[in-house]
Amino acid sequence: MGDIAKSRKIILIEDHHNLRTVMKNLLEGEGFDVVALECAEDFDDDSTTSDAHAFIVDLTLPGEDGLNFVARLKRSNPTSFVVVATARTRVDDRVLGYAAGANVYLQKPVEPSELISILRSQFKIHENKSSDGILDVKRQILETKIAKISLSYTETLILSKLISAQGQFLESWQLIALFSDNDHAFSLPALQMRLSRLRQKLEDAGLGKRTIKSERGFGYRLITEITLD
Secondary structure, eight states: OOTTOOOOEEEEEOSOHHHHHHHHHHHHHTTOEEEEESSHHHHHHOGGGTTOOEEEEOSSOSSSOHHHHHHHHHHHOTTOEEEEEESOOSHHHHHHHHHHTOSEEEESSOOHHHHHHHHHHHHHHHHTOOOSEEEETTTTEEEESSOEEEOOHHHHHHHHHHHHSGGGEEEHHHHHHTTTTTOTTOOHHHHHHHHHHHHHHHHHTTSOSOSEEEETTTEEEEOSOEEEO
16 A cells, blocks of 8 residues: 555564564664564553564563463454464474464574565565555554544444454444443434544545445445554
8 A cells, every 4th residue: 555554563572682682683684673572561561562563472471471462462453463483392382372373483593584584475465455544443543545534432443343344244233232331322323423423534534435334224334445453
């Protein structure tokens, strides 16, 4: 998409200081933007990590271990690309790593050329994905080729659920149910009002007037391709 291509940012989580420094320098020398952290907890506290797509994670970390972090990361950001780099080499360890959500499992010492090749290939795939826009759920921003549009929490939730739904379609009651626990007054008219506002923002972003279509009076379908970030 050119204007909204993902940054080549990598989060490196490695508790060994010298190895962390060497890997950071290696990756930056290859043109990647690297945020190097000592532990998983630092990821939650660092505001510069929000737009990263790729992660390199050691499994033996102080505090929260790498397996727990990878599993947590994948739950919150299923499209993230995770390379586990670890000295744990048993088959059982590899199985646990992939089960937690690792995309690639590498044994230390990692061969630099292999790691660089893996990352370049993944970023090429990620940057060339065809979509009409990107929804940044955390920042509640929809970005397209022509605009960045701020969304409300409600609009972000509705849009993200439509993007993730099978066929990008949800019945009205499914959308209303998203808010039933927090807003007992949320109803079909309230949903329709919010959808009208969301449609206008999608139009302002250059995605057309009827990007959320009412179908047979009982549900709504998203008819544009938006990538979740």
